[in-house]
Amino acid sequence: MEEAERTARSLWSAIEPVHAVTYFAPQARAAFEAAGLRGFWRGYFAGRAAPLGEVGPGPVTAAFFGFAPAMVARAVPGVWAAAAPGRVLEARRTGAGAALEGLLSGYGPQVEEAADLLVPVAGELDCAGRVLAAANQALPVPRTAVDRLWHAATVLREHRGDGHVAALVAAGLDGCEALVLRAGIDLPRAELQPYRGWSDDRWQAARDRLAARGWLTSGGTATPEGRRAHRAVEEATDRAAARPWQALGPTEADRLGRVLAPLARACAAVLRFPNPMGLPAPAA
Template sequence: MTPRDLWLRFETYHDVTYFTPESRAVTDALGCKGGWMGYFGMRAAPLGEAAPQTVTAAFFSFHPRKVERALPDAWHVAPARRFLQARLEGVDGALRRMLGDVTVPAELVEIAVAAASAIPLAGRPLGAANQALPLPDEPHLALWQACTTLREHRGDGHIAALVAADLDPCQTLVLFGADKGLDPAYLKIARGWSDDEWRAAVRALTHRGLYSEGVLTPAGHALRADIEARTDAAAAHPWSAVGDDATRRFLDLMTPIARRLGVANDAMRVNPMGIDPVRELPG
């Protein structure tokens, strides 16, 4: 049982949020101009009607231009509180379709909510903002809310590790893509970086001895491993708070649900996180 084992499960449950047909239909009905406006509106909504600069800082990997194409225009389409409602509506529809007759165990919800309630808040803007939201009554949505809080809390810690490593967002994507075998063209489009900006990041990483000819150097691999270790350590507190037995129980109960979602969610076929629940979760 490793921190990555836990992350893979709650990340997969969270990932029904933004790119399913159900979520896209809800944000289209609000009047969003394209899927990315819906994404930024729904994900940023726990922060309130935040400025694009704030969202760029909190999300880290997106080019400011990509954020600015969606915000603040999204807040003219609908207030943040309506985007919060919209994302629950989309998640509800997506989970009902993908889970079918699978029942979310009350024990699983209880453990996930307890872990999410125990996240440290200092320096965790997205984790804290999601933790502050009311918990939905329905078990499958309460589990989603807890998983989303845990996911954003882990992401906040990951960003802190990247900043400490003196990596900017585009450099981070270059290293991550090389490590995980992700297509640079896909990452550039997904996060909004130009060819010139990507090449500048490659030059900077090459100068630092982290990257060479499309692959990580030994120093690059060591830095990536250190960042992941720091991310895992920063994400450990909620699970220490609930204890080893509850953490193992979460793992056991969540595995078949996460695997089912990994199979059913088309957005998981290719994703910027570099995870494959179908391959990585036991069947």
Template sequence: MWHLLEPLHAVIYYAPEAFTEAASLGYDTSERWPSYFAWRAAPLGPVGAARTASAWYSFDPAMVARYVPAVWDVATPEAVLAARLRAVDAAYRAILGDEVVEGPDIAEAAALARRAAEATDLAGRPLAAANAELPWPDAPHLVLWQAAMTLREHRGDGHLAALLTAGLDPAESLVSFAAIGAASEATFAGRGWSEKDWSAARARLAARGLVTPDGAATEAGRALRAEVERRTDELAAAPWAALGTEGTARLADLLGGPWLAVIGSGVLPSENTLGIGKV
């Protein structure tokens, strides 16, 4: 379900329509990060760098501080929240077409995804809780997107708990993920860690027997990452248990067409830190 929903959520960070909305708010769109920080952090309110870095975990805190809280000098979180719904509306219409956006399948998918999102367990999950507190939009395609956002942050919050339990700090979490071939090291550079930080994290993992000196995962390193993913799945299961096997399967069927449209649109990068592939 994560693989089906994540691309539908991620258009907010990559679609041209999202950058158009960001520019209308006054954000610099020559790079993706000003709007990324605004879009994702807005549900938390006008937070500072420390709380943002804590909630997002894998970003270098110094990188976070370059954008937060400065993004709130450009636009308020309330303005950003309204703009991101306009951005998703425009992006979905461009990618899926009006007929699909306004059709019965999207409406049914939205109702099912909302049921799952409303069943999220929010204790210790700040990003999921912040999105869950937002009012639901009226339009079904926007309900679908907001449910996808809440569900992915719910899973993400649990993933961070799994990383902490595994003893992987923010930099180590990326180095260990790159070590199993999830994406190239260059792709993870977007999280802001310096070469010195990356090398130090690799050395710490090597001392634990999790990677080789050149950064490849050892058997123990792969086993630890597998355990992190298993625990992440386990912690993300509650919404789908609440929706039930039949409801979950029906939602998966309904998401197939939109998923293919988003993946096939070329909006999302072919290599990314999200684990999203291309057809």
């Protein structure tokens, strides 16, 4: 199982950039805007929530976890008046596909192989307790290689994300506290607070609560106990994400990692580092 946990973490860093083009690539943003979703955050909230259907701000806040409720409410449910979920899903697919066609030009065989390896894993996932993963898994598998690759990457990253949320909840952290703790360890506050919509007052209150638990210093730096708590959450996330890779086996997992590595580097061209996702830059 430990090997599967390590595989889960290493493959996440290769799968996440493929999924994330739908938020950051210009082709993807253009597709959302063409569907009537003006502005980055309308495209983000609508695109990520569309598999759930025409939901309100409560379920989106719960599923996305780290966003301030007020920030979610500024977009949801208003986005559905601009574009129904079905239209959003089509914009998401075409935008991500166009982005990947450009970014992965010249990697045709690797895209085909990665899609062939990932689609069965995504299709066979046990999504019990993982609402975002289940909603994406229930969508039809597209036909083209880049669309199949993006679909499978999305199911898998949401599967891991759902497990991460469960680990944070089990650790007694709320959405703001999780970000404040991470800012005390290795990510700049400027990459977290404004992109998740938390006010200075809410941020400070979360910092005070974590300091009272002994997890942060008064200056906001993680204490050894806070670092242990964060590490435990990350380890729990890896355990929760490990089962599909355990079933895949080490040989196929190694093969998948080698195939995905150049694709992840290519997709990372539209991302920035550091970033609010906590995604590390792909190895050169």
